Amino acid sequence: MTGADQLRWRGLVLDLINEIIHIEGGSVFVGEVRIVPAATFVDHTHGTAMLLDDGTIAVRIAVERAPAAVGDTILHEIAHILLGTEHIDNPDHGPRFQDLYTHLKAKYLDTVTDDLPR
Numbered sequence: 001m002t003g004a005d006q007l008r009w010r011g012l013v014l015d016l017i018n019e020i021i022h023i024e025g026g027s028v029f030v031g032e033v034r035i036v037p038a039a040t041f042v043d044h045t046h047g048t049a050m051l052l053d054d055g056t057i058a059v060r061i062a063v064e065r066a067p068a069a070v071g072d073t074i075l076h077e078i079a080h081i082l083l084g085t086e087h088i089d090n091p092d093h094g095p096r097f098q099d100l101y102t103h104l105k106a107k108y109l110d111t112v113t114d115d116l117p118r
């Protein structure tokens, strides 16, 4: 993955995430996307949403996987973000998260997957 690819991914994923947050009525938006050219992080996860010290949100995504898997991770992180800053700081995968994640996947997974760079 070249630097230009990484830049293209960053802009695209940032727009996708904030557009979905907007449509879903979220109030917290992402300021920064970090594209990781690997299949997983060292802790074997594929994505993270982080609340930074300045109150903004950064999302990190491992993108060297099938587009549908990357799309799934993006929606997983959006579900965490839509649950608010307190949740982002102390996330869980309980019923509130599962309901929202299932809703987001049904509504957006095909679109997000198709929009990703190849």
Ligand SMILES: [Zn+2]
Pocket (backbone or CB within 6 Å): 076, 080, 091, 092, 093
């Ligand atoms: Zn999670």
